Amino acid sequence: MSRKRDVFTPPEISMVTSRKVSCNGGGGALGHPKVWYEMGHEDFVECKYCDRRFVLTGGSHDQPRAR
Numbered sequence: 001m002s003r004k005r006d007v008f009t010p011p012e013i014s015m016v017t018s019r020k021v022s023c024n025g026g027g028g029a030l031g032h033p034k035v036w037y038e039m040g041h042e043d044f045v046e047c048k049y050c051d052r053r054f055v056l057t058g059g060s061h062d063q064p065r066a067r
């Protein structure tokens with residue numbers, strides 16, 4: 001699966017089971033230094049480097065996607 005950066009693409013969504021998550025962009029060309037995020041009072045957090053969204057499993061933002 002390849003992604004183009006010159007067009008808008010929805011952020012990747014990763015389901016997680018912890019409010020504390022780490023992200024390194026998946027490594028490779030799109031990688032970035034490993035950073036940790038805490039969701040705090042939210043049920044999701046977005047990586048400021050790669051826009052990846054981490055959604056807490058079972059949280060209010062955990063909605064099944066039709067496609």
Ligand SMILES: [Zn+2]
Nearest residue numbers: 023025047050
């Ligand atoms: Zn990231």
